[in-house]
Amino acid sequence: MTTRKFTLTEVSTGKTSSLDALSPSVGSDVLNIAPLAKDHGVYTFDPGFMATAACESKITYIDGDQGVLLYRGYPVEQLAAKSSFLEVSYLLIYGELPAPAQLDEFRRNITRHTMLNESLLRFYNGFHYDAHPMAQVSAVVASMAGFYHESLDIHNPRHREIFAHRIIAKMPTISAAAYKHMLGQPFVYPQNDLDYCANLLNMFFAVPCEHYQVDPVAAKALDLLLILHADHEQNASTSTVRLAGSTGTNPYAAMASGIAALWGPSHGGANEAVLQMLEEIGTADAIPKFLAKVKDKNETTKLMGFGHRVYKNFDPRAKIIRETCHQVLANLGRVDNPLFELALKLEHIALNDEYFVSRKLYPNVDFYSGIIYSALGIPRSMFTVMFAIARTAGWVAHWQEMISDPAMKIGRPRQLYTGPTARDYVDIEAR
Numbered sequence: 001m002t003t004r005k006f007t008l009t010e011v012s013t014g015k016t017s018s019l020d021a022l023s024p025s026v027g028s029d030v031l032n033i034a035p036l037a038k039d040h041g042v043y044t045f046d047p048g049f050m051a052t053a054a055c056e057s058k059i060t061y062i063d064g065d066q067g068v069l070l071y072r073g074y075p076v077e078q079l080a081a082k083s084s085f086l087e088v089s090y091l092l093i094y095g096e097l098p099a100p101a102q103l104d105e106f107r108r109n110i111t112r113h114t115m116l117n118e119s120l121l122r123f124y125n126g127f128h129y130d131a132h133p134m135a136q137v138s139a140v141v142a143s144m145a146g147f148y149h150e151s152l153d154i155h156n157p158r159h160r161e162i163f164a165h166r167i168i169a170k171m172p173t174i175s176a177a178a179y180k181h182m183l184g185q186p187f188v189y190p191q192n193d194l195d196y197c198a199n200l201l202n203m204f205f206a207v208p209c210e211h212y213q214v215d216p217v218a219a220k221a222l223d224l225l226l227i228l229h230a231d232h233e234q235n236a237s238t239s240t241v242r243l244a245g246s247t248g249t250n251p252y253a254a255m256a257s258g259i260a261a262l263w264g265p266s267h268g269g270a271n272e273a274v275l276q277m278l279e280e281i282g283t284a285d286a287i288p289k290f291l292a293k294v295k296d297k298n299e300t301t302k303l304m305g306f307g308h309r310v311y312k313n314f315d316p317r318a319k320i321i322r323e324t325c326h327q328v329l330a331n332l333g334r335v336d337n338p339l340f341e342l343a344l345k346l347e348h349i350a351l352n353d354e355y356f357v358s359r360k361l362y363p364n365v366d367f368y369s370g371i372i373y374s375a376l377g378i379p380r381s382m383f384t385v386m387f388a389i390a391r392t393a394g395w396v397a398h399w400q401e402m403i404s405d406p407a408m409k410i411g412r413p414r415q416l417y418t419g420p421t422a423r424d425y426v427d428i429e430a431r
């Protein structure tokens with residue numbers, strides 16, 4: 001393979017630098033700009049990381065033009081059809097699909113760590129019933145560092161592995177506790193004879209006064225959504241986990257910062273915003289008026305669940321969810337779903353509208369996910385929490401990859417400073 005070389009010439013001095021393009025296993029070359037600061041005393045300026053690769057990674061690959069998403073090389077469509085969330089978590093973290101015995105052991109490890117320390121459970125009482133569950137979940141995850149002092153050495157691979165098992169196992173329990181707190185219902189302890197998603201649904205919906213039977217169709221639909229949300233290379237929350245983790249902070253703190261970043265409506269909060277938007281639009285005849293507002297430069301309204309920094313084609317996850325929606329809704333006995341019908345019409349109109357076509361705006365993963373969550377009985381305010389449960393697998397994998405790299409460096413971007421130059425302090429009486 002030939003390495004592409006670039007020469008940068010500083011016109012005023014004639015000084016040149018030779019820059020190598022690093023070749024990935026698949027995808028665009030990445031220019032190594034490290035010599036620029038040393039040779040020329042200049043930094044690169046790229047707000048929003050529009051053209052910057054912030055790290056090297058072997059975990060997930062996206063081709064945004066073709067609508068391709070691979071976890072460790074495996075197409076997400078194949079994993080969605082044949083795998084399970086726990087198997088995908090194993091794949092993301094360890095790099096290979098597990099052999100049957102490895103998957104059994106991983107499952108056992110996750111199952112054994114599902115309970116929360118009772119002191120942690122008391123934290124929820126400090127929140128008002130109407131506290132957003134993302135506020136509760138991020139706070140409780142950050143607090144976990146106060147409970148596991150014996151396994152917080154980030155340089156110890158076994159400690160890192162115990163952390164990985166703990167956080168993946170406890171995220172459903174932490175999330176269910178937030179939900180029960182919102183409802184004012186008693187917390188439901190995990191049931192270790194149930195699989196990951198069935199246990200999650202049981203903790204959400206069981207009550208002590210009557211028997212609750214998990215619907216296997218619902219558990220399977222949830223498992224699919226978790227697979228599709230499990231990782232997405234260097235998205236904002238994963239990059240946040242990496243940046244926080246690069247300081248050497250404990251992994252629970254790094255995860256909590258990722259959860260906080262996910263909450264925003266441009267990222268994981270979009271699934272909640274999509275349902276809100278559909279409910280506000282209400283009926284198909286209101287779509288043109290809504291889209292006119294979206295296209296109006298003087299308005300801040302966006303078509304939520306549309307557009308993506310990387311995908312300039314269909315988000316493959318959205319395709320899978322849309323195709324599955326019909327089947328899942330039918331299996332759950334919810335064939336007539338007016339919001340789903342409205343979403344389909346909205347998508348159709350937007351995909352034929354010059355504004356969205358010319359900007360290559362397509363539905364993303366969050367356009368349809370909320371419709372399935374709703375059909376499962378999960379309320380809107382919990383949607384982003386569901387995303388966080390799934391993305392925990394990706395965050396763990398990226399944090400592990402970064403920490404186990406001996407060349408890891410603290411993440412420390414530079415800036416283009418445009419503030420005042422040095423000036424003297426003025427006493428308050430003189431201002």
Ligand code: CMC
Nearest residue numbers: 265266267268270302303304305306307308309359364365
């Ligand atoms: N509705 C209306 N216009 C849009 C939208 C949208 N959803 N998304 C992008 N645009 C316009 C944008 O205004 C800009 O127009 P112009 O060139 O006239 O200024 C153009 O398209 C390019 O957009 P951008 O803002 O430069 O793109 P970005 O890469 O910075 O933003 C995004 C990506 C996902 C934040 C944005 O598309 C968006 O806000 N979408 C809605 C929120 C959403 O669904 N987020 C979930 C993303 S997928 C799940 C996840 O990864 O968390």
